[in-house]
Amino acid sequence: MILEEATKLASIICPVFNMAGRLQTLKEWVGKLSSNPQIEIIIINDYSDEATSAELRAIYEENENLKLIEGNFGNPGSARNAGLEICQGKWVIFWDSDDKPDVENFLTLLNYIDVRSPDICFGVYKIFNEISHLTSESPAWSSDTRKDLNTVARNPGIWRIVFARDLIQGLSFEPLRMAEDQIFICQAISRASKFVFADNQIYTYFTGSNSHLTKNSAALQDLLPAFKKTSEILKLSTGQVAPFLSLMAAKQMMSGSRHGNMRTRFGLLAEFFRTKLFIKPTFLNALRAVIQTSVRGA
Template sequence: MPIIISIVIPIFNAQPYLRKCLDSLISKKLENTIEIILVNDGSDDGSKEIAIEYYHSYNNIQFLNQDNQGVFSARNNGLVHVRGEYVIFLDADDYLVEGAIEHLIRLVRKKSYDIVFFDVKLIGQKSLFKTKPYLPYYEIGSSISKTMFLNNNAIAGYMGGKLIRTMVAKQALSIISYKDIRIELYEDCYFLFCVAIYCKTALTINKEMYVYRVHKRSVTQREMPPQQVIEKLRVSKSYFEELERSFAIDFDKNNLQSLRKINRIVDSSIFIQTAKNSSYIKNIYKAWLLDSRFVNLARIIIYISTIGKIKK
């Protein structure tokens, strides 16, 4: 029986959450139609041992090991080994709800799509303070890049909640020299933009099937000094600028507008980090001009209302 869905899980020090993640995928009736690819990215907390335990216990699990190179490299290393018709990228501290895989398999057996968007549920103590990832609503005939990056003030730049045709994901990978790239901020957005270029068909499911765990050990919640964040953002921006110069990309109007919007958001993030060091109002205002989402306006309101005591 052909493999329909591959689930790629990059693993780095996720020991408290990894079993829950893997158990959400284990099913006797699905073992011939899905594969699980575990990519250990230099974990040193026992995660590697858990991954190897599951690898030896289930025939449909692959295990890959690499030195710590970051989630971007780990995901793409896993993608190279994917054999399924579709691929889902699942973080090791997240999980899928019961029945999610079966639901997705039924959908793509009825009709094939290049990408399927499904909703994300936030859990955890810090989830109230985290913006829920944007669920793009696809309309037949629309450009996929427009759907993901232009139809709303937000962008679909989070890897969770997406089922991608493997052929499309590997086409995206073909324009990314991922072994030479160390991108740590906006890495999901970078890959998904490359995916959108090659997508022709899509479907949106307004159903929460991906559970995103928000916690202090999460990569996205980890505190870094503002200057370090600025440096990483500038690295990310350089890769987006390189994409714009690339002849490998079909830059129709929507692709170009999408990429320029992403670049504005990265620039906005740089201004926000700069504001933590100096000229707060001035830099947050510049950030808001580039990225007019309410969250940036809220930063100004909070700062003024607390007489400068709170810098979000």
Template structure:
């Protein structure tokens, strides 16, 4: 485990007020952008710039933004042709003037103390990253699930220690639950992968965490991740397959940047096979053609990834699902589809 240091300074009030850049990629976000930007403008921390990167929207996103920002000099609208969320975020990083950077999606929102609390703990501990707990909420803001990482309040840890906790499942950092020192991102050439349509957030976070010398967290719930339109079961976007590309890039990055055998082992023997199993599960519960799913499950290259699973590193549920997909792919896919139908029924009741 990495070196750890307990914070001793008061974290309630920032010791200084450095500029914080909040980067929001937006594509056809007219129905959500107001709540998102308002949650930033209502922060109890004044020195903020909001950079909204409109990624070629065809709706009234820009007009909605103007209606809430008015002449507010803290809000900047950057427009570009549609190039995807990664390019939009990278453009925001490029244009950011702040000492610290926050990433937020155009339908998520922050609690009023998010910036002040995270600036306080990241600056007073001279950390590269600070993070908080967060909640999943529905479109009305009703809480669906709390995500509270098992972290000692204010305890500074090295990046490898935090990444290991993430891989073991005891800690979670989401795109909108962290603040980054911009100089740290620049020094380590950390950006989002252009063209990646799924998994790019996790790829960025895991790479950043690995590179960080100092990370600090708070268990306070300060961020809200919005689950929209029953998306857990209705979204049939095949871009989910991009997750596997992200997994391959992460594996290459880990092998080049760490010698921590436990991190490498958990990644290869839990994360990789789990994500390959999860891909078929994702498509199955959304009603994709079962013959195509069976073809995927029987592919030798796909099966070789599933065979990496080890109960020593994986959760029992992950292990059983992966082994079942290996040994009885047809029956397992059918079971996944039944689960999907039940989820739809539960959500519609």
């Protein structure tokens, strides 16, 4: 496929599922950005109910530079793929419908990276706990690319990552309910050679809600196919991205072992031996670090 020339500065791709009555934050940031002719917003409604669809159509009618796609996708990855197929921005970012982007800081970051021209830019973010109402901030950067990539691996939110569209040409999200974003990040980072770690706080991630897929038992079983895919990427990796990929795979293995059913646990163990990760020092070091972090947090 030949990549068409970018006609926008940036594309924001945002999947929506079952959000009736909870779209006010999305409506606000769309309203702030829609009048900017350089920004393309693509909302993908993974159709679940007519009320969500009606609210999204109303937002679509009220705003410019907004594209609305509706369909039965079944998972966030497939919904994002529908947006990837039509996006026209030089830069691409993926946001979630239940979080709060910082529009002003995002626009400032775009101008900064458009001059620097990295393959990937990582912003910083805040986490808001909806139960405790406490806010925490993402770890600071160290000015060491390998260390900063490991920081990303420990906190791999795709919503704070800006990708160059030509870097991710041909990539797509796996049709999984969990960790599909981690696989995409791993694939993109494996292709990249120039990274920018910016101090712009571009996103607030909301956690604690029972609706999050991280609390969905069925979705957690997708950590097995995710680990298989990440292991394949790791097997071909070298250089400064190998520790990053090892840490991502180790986290998936640990999470699946803790929260998966017996089939998932046995599958993870079988994949660990099949890929001979047990003889890879980089992976074993990453797994040791994940276990130590888990024990301290227990």
